[in-house]
Amino acid sequence: MRYLVVKAQKKNEAAFVQLMEMNKQGMYKVAKSYLHHEEDVADAMQNTILICYEKLATLREPQYFKTWMIRILINECKDILRKNRELCLMDELPEAEGRDMEQENLEFMELLKSMDEKYRTLLILYYVEGFNTREIAELLELNEHTVKTRLVRARRSFAKEYQGENIIVGGRTYERI
Amino acid sequence: MKGYSEKEMKRILRQDLVLPEEVNDKVYGAYSSLSGQEYRPARTRSYRKWLLVGTAAAMLAVTSLGVLAANGFFTKQTVEQENKLSYDFQMNYELTPCEVKAVPGYIPEGYTEYGEGKYDKDGEHKNGISICEVNAAWLNAEAEFLQVENLKDLEKTTLANMEAHVLTLDFDSSRTQYGFDKRIYLFNPTDGYIVVVYGGNDIPMDELKKVADNLDVTVDESQPLEYADKELKAKEDAAKEEYEARQKAARAKGAGADQVAQIGEVFQNKIHSGVETTVVSARLVDSVEGYAKENFFDYDGEMSYWVNEDGTLKAYERMTCAQESMEEVSRETTGQKILEVKFKAENQSQKTVDYWMGAGRLSRMEAQADGTYKYPDFYTEAVDRDHGLIQSEASPVWVDKPQHTGENRNHFFYRDIQPGETLEYTVLYVVDEDMTGNMYLNFNSLDEHEYDFFVDISVK
Numbered sequence: 133m134r135y136l137v138v139k140a141q142k143k144n145e146a147a148f149v150q151l152m153e154m155n156k157q158g159m160y161k162v163a164k165s166y167l168h169h170e171e172d173v174a175d176a177m178q179n180t181i182l183i184c185y186e187k188l189a190t191l192r193e194p195q196y197f198k199t200w201m202i203r204i205l206i207n208e209c210k211d212i213l214r215k216n217r218e219l220c221l222m223d224e225l226p227e228a229e230g231r232d233m234e235q236e237n238l239e240f241m242e243l244l245k246s247m248d249e250k251y252r253t254l255l256i257l258y259y260v261e262g263f264n265t266r267e268i269a270e271l272l273e274l275n276e277h278t279v280k281t282r283l284v285r286a287r288r289s290f291a292k293e294y295q296g297e298n299i300i301v302g303g304r305t306y307e308r309i
Numbered sequence: 310m311k312g313y314s315e316k317e318m319k320r321i322l323r324q325d326l327v328l329p330e331e332v333n334d335k336v337y338g339a340y341s342s343l344s345g346q347e348y349r350p351a352r353t354r355s356y357r358k359w360l361l362v363g364t365a366a367a368m369l370a371v372t373s374l375g376v377l378a379a380n381g382f383f384t385k386q387t388v389e390q391e392n393k394l395s396y397d398f399q400m401n402y403e404l405t406p407c408e409v410k411a412v413p414g415y416i417p418e419g420y421t422e423y424g425e426g427k428y429d430k431d432g433e434h435k436n437g438i439s440i441c442e443v444n445a446a447w448l449n450a451e452a453e454f455l456q457v458e459n460l461k462d463l464e465k466t467t468l469a470n471m472e473a474h475v476l477t478l479d480f481d482s483s484r485t486q487y488g489f490d491k492r493i494y495l496f497n498p499t500d501g502y503i504v505v506v507y508g509g510n511d512i513p514m515d516e517l518k519k520v521a522d523n524l525d526v527t528v529d530e531s532q533p534l535e536y537a538d539k540e541l542k543a544k545e546d547a548a549k550e551e552y553e554a555r556q557k558a559a560r561a562k563g564a565g566a567d568q569v570a571q572i573g574e575v576f577q578n579k580i581h582s583g584v585e586t587t588v589v590s591a592r593l594v595d596s597v598e599g600y601a602k603e604n605f606f607d608y609d610g611e612m613s614y615w616v617n618e619d620g621t622l623k624a625y626e627r628m629t630c631a632q633e634s635m636e637e638v639s640r641e642t643t644g645q646k647i648l649e650v651k652f653k654a655e656n657q658s659q660k661t662v663d664y665w666m667g668a669g670r671l672s673r674m675e676a677q678a679d680g681t682y683k684y685p686d687f688y689t690e691a692v693d694r695d696h697g698l699i700q701s702e703a704s705p706v707w708v709d710k711p712q713h714t715g716e717n718r719n720h721f722f723y724r725d726i727q728p729g730e731t732l733e734y735t736v737l738y739v740v741d742e743d744m745t746g747n748m749y750l751n752f753n754s755l756d757e758h759e760y761d762f763f764v765d766i767s768v769k
Contacts, residue, residue, distance in 0.1 A: 149340050154535060156336065160328055170329045178335035185343050237326045243318060259322045275606055275704060275721055285690070 137194035140185075148188070152181055155198065158261050159205055164244065165252035166209035172216065176208040183208075202261065203271055206253070251286040258283060325450065382406065382445045382501030387474075394463060394476065395456040398448060400536070406445035408532035409502040413440060414523035417516045429509070436489060436509020438520055445501035446534040455494065455503070468522040471495040471504075475518065493521045500528050559758035566680040569749070569763045576752075576762065583658025584726060586667070586752070589651040589733075591766040593745060596620030597647060597707075600737060605707045606721050612706060614696045615645065615739070622647065622739065625700055626692040632685065640692065644742040645700070650750070650766060651735050656726040668722045668736040669750030671703035674763060682763070689741070699739050707737035 136154070139147035152159075159180065163173040183204050191200050244252060257263045257271060269279045328336075382404050386397040411426070420428040420437060429437030462477040476492040491508035504526060508517035570576040575587050598620035602608045615623050622645035629639045654667055674682040691697020699706060705722050710732075712724045726732060740748060749763040 145340075145343055148343070150535075152336070152340070156328065157325055160326060160332060161322070170331050174329070174332040174335035177332060178339045181336060181339040182342070185339075239321045240324065240326055243321045255318070256322060259319050278698070278704060281704065 137188070137191070137197045141188050141191070141194070143189075148185055151197075152184070155201060158198075158256075159201075161240075161256050161260055162202060162205055162253060163209055165256050166206070167212060172209075172212050176205060176212055179208045180205040198261065199263070199267055199271065202257070202263075206271060248286070251282060254279065254282055255286055325447070381498035383448065383498050385496065385498070389460075389463065392460045392479075393456070393458050394460045394474075396452060398452050400445065400449045402536060404445070404501060406449075406501050406534045406536065408529045408534065409442040409444045409500075409504075409526060410529060411440050411442045411504050411524045411526045413438075413520055414525055415519050417512065417520070420512075430511070436511045438509070438512060438517065439489075439507040440520075440524070441505040441507065442526070443503040443505060444534060446536050448503060449536050455505070457492070468493065468518060469495060469524050469526070471497050473521065475514065477514065491517055493517060495521060495524070495526075497526070500526075502526070502528065556758055560684050563677070563684060564674065564682040564761055564763065566682075568761060569674070569682055569765055571765055574764075576764070583656060583660070584662055585655045585657055587653045588750065588764045588766060589653050591648060591650045591748075591768060593740075593742075593768055594647045594649050597622075597737075600647075600707055601709075604709060604711060606705070611696075611699055615699065625697065627689050627700070627741065628692050629687050629689050632688055638687065643744075646740055646742045646745065648738040648740045648745075648748070648766070648768075649735060650738065651733070653731065653733050654724075654726060655731040656728055659728050661728060662726045667724050667732065667734060668705045668708065669752040669764065671738055671740065672749045672751045672763065673744065673747050674749050675747075700741070703738075705736045705738055709735045 136151045265279045419430040426440040459479040464475040474494040493506040495504040506521045691700040745768045753760040
């Protein structure tokens with residue numbers, strides 16, 4: 133990726149496009165963790181691409197490209213949230229909104245819905261983008277303590293839900309009916 | 310609510326998604342505006358056609374092997390075991406994968422196309438025929454979806470001049486809501502793709518074979534793709550698993566007496582050697598009155614909810630859970646106090662220490678008769694997950710001299726110490742009033758237990 137970043141910094145459009153295409157899935161997932169309207173996700177991604185292209189030459193260390201780009205994306209998402217005064221409550225999605233995509237990406241969307249809001253972006257940054265807790269703290273402007281603890285809690289939370297398929301009483305497991 | 314194992318969660322989060330049309334339009338619109346050339350989405354739907362729900366990725370033992378010629382994009386091993394079938398692909402990363410398009414030359418009478426590569430005759434979209442082109446990049450990333458666990462019959466033959474596996478299933482476990490019970494895999498390692506032809510229970514296998522045999526498949530070399538770095542991900546996964554095992558072992562071992570200091574005792578920790586730290590005092594206070602609100606990490610967002618008008622803290626409902634099973638064992642309401650801890654830290658080294666973690670995390674330990682300490686078998690957290698971060702996260706909430714504010718606020722409790730500099734500072738924590746007899750501060754800023762270093766701040 134470093135090679136592409138350097139080429140893109142020299143205004144090589146093809147390299148830039150390839151770079152963005154490589155990161156498009158991750159960008160979509162991060163944006164989706166903030167925004168539930170697809171049009172807003174599209175706006176956030178488009179703005180991010182344009183800003184990245186414009187400012188890429190200012191990035192001193194190509195190896196930090198992904199962190200830099202995700203930070204821009206997160207800021208764009210927050211801007212849109214502020215503008216729309218939209219709460220990221222997946223449960224309140226209008227019935228028709230994005231239904232096709234929900235079907236297409238059923239597993240992902242179901243998982244996203246089941247996640248506590250404060251864990252969504254964190255888990256995507258950790259598991260999908262591979263950032264460490266310090267990088268996530270900087271990206272999400274969270275106390276580093278908090279990132280670590282939330283990660284532990286998110287894992288526990290999911291494990292709990294997973295175990296929640298059955299009821300454990302006195303060391304014995306009973307299936308839910 | 311549906312539950313997920315961590316492994317399942319990772320798989321789902323990492324899978325490729327179908328990006329909505331409006332997203333692709335804007336993305337490609339942005340590319341076009343930058344270069345003056347027109348960019349159009351490269352048939353993104355072909356990646357996920359019909360594959361609405363991923364298959365369970367069960368690992369199977371190898372019972373039979375079939376190896377193809379090695380001079381193409383991939384070689385494969387076919388793994389058959391009773392009613393299970395899977396493949397192990399070895400990719401040739403020297404070749405560049407490209408987009409692939411399969412156009413049927415034959416579709417049985419009565420079937421009409423209702424989506425790209427999808428045909429049915431009743432308009433219900435629940436069976437019929439679906440053609441899915443799997444290019445080498447996709448195959449590299451997610452070969453698991455070719456696995457089946459309910460195989461009734463497997464015929465190995467040749468269709469459309471390609472090696473073909475014709476599968477009859479008891480049912481299609483990945484799409485139980487659909488009536489699909491047939492699949493044909495066409496393998497083309499030379500050109501770097503597999504075509505999957507799904508068949509519903511409304512179409513005879515002979516007809517489905519005819520569809521597969523008459524496919525016109527083209528590789529679009531103008532649309533090169535990149536392999537996802539699967540090896541890197543595998544390494545990361547392995548490293549995380551190894552780390553978790555190591556932590557579990559360290560936790561079981563407990564902390565040695567040399568890992569625990571007392572109030573007033575000067576200590577250094579393994580992470581920042583050269584900085585001598587002392588917990589000067591620890592005392593409980595009833596109220597946050599007199600502590601500047603701006604010195605809380607997040608007074609309005611986190612703290613204010615728990616503060617009564619007179620500055621004392623509200624009680625909260627606490628859940629106690631077993632560390633291993635995570636099973637909730639009890640639930641009770643407890644009052645809260647403010648714990649005020651004063652520190653002194655002196656940098657005796659010749660180097661500036663960046664991001665000095667001057668305030669530990671609240672922990673509980675169990676002192677053992679032999680002088681060692683056992684990590685507790687239980688943990689607690691607030692039942693109210695919306696407001697219970699303070700109770701569950703055991704982090705400081707206030708510091709008298711925050712150095713990092715504004716954009717750097719995520720390091721609110723961290724300081725830089727210059728060579729020879731001495732810092733004296735005060736930090737507040739929120740503690741359960743019934744657990745003040747067992748409180749330790751852990752000065753480990755890393756995740757690894759081997760770096761744990763505690764100061765006993767229990768208030769008896």
